[in-house]
Amino acid sequence: MSNDQNINQNSDEFFADPLPGQERYVAPLDETPLQDVDTVDETNPPTSMWADAWKTLRKNPLFIVSAVLVVLVFVVALFPQLFTRIDPRDCDLTYSLEPASPGHPFGFNNQGCDVYARVIYGARTSVAIGIYTTLLVSVLGGLIGAVAGFFGGWVDAVLSRLTDIFFAVPLLLGAIVLLQMFRTSSSIWKVIFTLTLFGWVSMARIVRGAVMEAKNLEFNTASLALGSTPGRNLFRHILPNSLAPAIVIATMSLGSYIVSEATLSFLGIGLPSSVVSWGGDISTAQQYLRTNPSVLFYPSAALAITVLAFIMLGDAVQDALDPKARTA
């Protein structure tokens, strides 16, 4: 044994001589100071899932751009008067298809209505349809999905087959058939209900999956063993933990509902022409695509930007709420 330290002084056991480079080594204590076992890191501020998500979102340029656009669209929808003084229904045929002029930046359509004003006022219809449909879809789809996922068994079997049936009907086909029956009504609610009827399916599936996953997590068993009931667990533990994917799908599909409304209006079965909407305007403008493309361009651009903003927002929210990033 080498002469360093006092190893092995009073031991009669035999140690083989270590090979070169494998001699006994003990790191000086100051190099790796020993810390207490498992100390709590109190330096970082506490964060909840939502606070974490917000922190991630704040740094995401995708979120910033989309959030600004979404806020803008909301402001336009709520207070169109702030952006234009012209009434979109106040049309003068003498101005039919005239190009842009001072005070009328986007020009006029074939009816002689101000295109800018129609784009601004059209936002309200689109956003209202998007928001209401999303809310209804979330409630209906979320409820059906949660019940199916939570109870499982035959309840799940029945609800899942029901979901499959609705899933099998193409949205447009279903909407055309349904809306034909309410041709005379000019309410936007007929469109909202139709979209909800065929849109809750994907929400139900997502929520069902999330609930089934959350249901099997250990904290539910823990909570049951603490004296909780399954019903209480559904509302206190399972649903809050299934919220993230539902929020993501809701944000993302909001844009697609707006598109669907525009499509239905374009086909002439959505909203009547008396309601100012981007879809309706696109529909009427398509005849002038060759001669006056700008009439078609502005409502289309407004629609595209709005939808894109919601989809980007959904993307950013999905990144922030990614459950995989939080399990570690």
Place this chain on the structure above:
Amino acid sequence: MTDNQSIIAAQQIKQGPILEVKDLQVDFTTDTGKAVHAVRNSSFSVYPGQWVAIVGESGSGKSTSAMAVLGLLPGTGHVVGGSIKLEGQEIAGLSQKEYDKLRGSKIGLVPQDPMSNLNPVWRIGTQVKEALDANNMDVSKEKRSKLAAALASEDSSVALKGEDDELFVASKDLPALLDAAKAALEKNGVKRVEEEMNYFRDEWVPGSETRWRVAKDLIDAGVKDDEAWAIAKKYVLGSTMEDRIAGLLSEAGLPDAATRARQFPHEFSGGMRQRALIAIGLACRPDLLIADEPTSALDVTVQKKILDHLHMLTDSLGTSVLFITHDLGLAAERAQHIVVMYKGQVVESGPSLEVLQHPQHPYTKRLVAAAPSLASQRIISAKERGENTDALLEHKVAGENELAKSEHIITVEHLTKEFKLPRKKEMFKAVDDVSFSVKRGTTLAIVGESGSGKSTVANMVLHLLTPTSGKITYEGRDTSTFKAKDILDFRRHVQPVFQNPYGSLDPMYSIFRSIEEPLRIHGIGDKKSRSKRVRELLDMVEMPVSVMGRYPNELSGGQRQRIAIARAMALEPDVIVCDEAVSALDVLVQDQVLRLLNDLQAEKGLSYLFITHDLAVVRQIADEVVVMQHGRLVEHATTDEVFDHPQKQYTRDLLDAIPGGKLQLGLD
């Protein structure tokens, strides 16, 4: 030292270290561009034919060091300093292409998780073949490691002539070879021919047994030298790819390897998958094998079998092994040289027994003191020396004797639970006629391997599962007769602590809300008194009050487990059922949690039903032990009796499998 060992040692010095890592530094770059030093100034070396273990807790940098050697650092990790020399050649700065040539043929890997490291859509044999193909291995003959070649040239008992002597037996030549061997045995007048032939049939595995070994076996059996060599040369002519694959798998300890090679991973158990991974890791006869926690996902008895086999295999091949593990006992038992890592640095290294018996760095000392496998040995060895063991059992239940011992708080009688398996008619008996009782104020441990039904018992005791038959009584009352109100009351008195500290706390709940939940459910106190109670509970589990506003994802596994204990304690229960409550934790943290549980028991007179797969932990905490296997109760006795005089073979196997259990520790 035997002659053989000294020859090896001489060769090791002559050839020099196969792997030499000096002042290694590995950084990971975070999203914000900050560098995290995962490994700092770490040095260690591995000699040919040697097992070197790197020991450390999670996050200590042990796996990162190994991956740096392999050039497989994940994500943003990169080597920023120091050198890694393989056979004297610097490999730290090599390109991935150059690394491709080293990996497999020079450095092999046995990864950690057998479940995810085999591709589920490929047959096992195909995956072995992939390793052979990728390195253009000659499948007809053995590739000698440098050490094996050097040793073979010095070993006079085997006259190794040329490379041809390393050719393998082929399956198509085997019958003819066996016939010739039989004829030769009879001709040379060997007695007990059948016995020798049976031995040959076992040993001469196509694709694994070499010509010189066949010759040696024949000579050992009594055949003349030149005759034996003539037979070996005539019939041992090199194997095909299929033979080699089967040979490799059977070397790794898979019986009926040719059939197994055509199976898919899902048809294999965890232990068999790990054997297949060992076969793949050794397929191209690397000089260095990196085994990254190869058995931590397996049961102890399986772990022992696999490591025994791997040891035998690498010894015969002359392969060096860099063995990564969190288990100090296991490391000391398997490796000649130990490297202890802590927070990315090597804090102590040296010959394994020496490090274990005379730890010098405070961290190593702490680790040795906390390692359950070693601690349990402490008690036994102290007892053998005739010392008072009670003084060494630091956390023995105080006041245990004052309590009425005869009173059983929970009694389980003839408990049986059957499950219906999908696509099968007969019921699966997860628990089969199990009876035991928990004495008030004591700990009863249920020990068993995965699938033994121990957790099912726990869930039935917790009234989360309904038994198929049998009776569970709490305080003399049959729990199956409980109405909803009784169950709520029962839940107040019997609380669980679950295995997975990451799963048992709701990630959406703050720590305060988590601990407060049982109080809310049972409608105890108002807001103010509940808040006071949560503070008390946090104090009880030695957590700062400041964690109340935090969320589980900010805490470590051990901290979460302490929160789970605080939650269980909120209602002042009489019984706590701990289902593998410390299994997922690092040794030091595990020790800390066990101490906490013991202190609480002493203070509050709690009774524990402690479910675990780790017999070593049992020694530290339990008063009585129930050993379960395949749903049946194997043995039931006091802890001392089970450890000192195990009655059943299965219990003895479990005890033998405790890593490092047989190591003699100097008590200084």
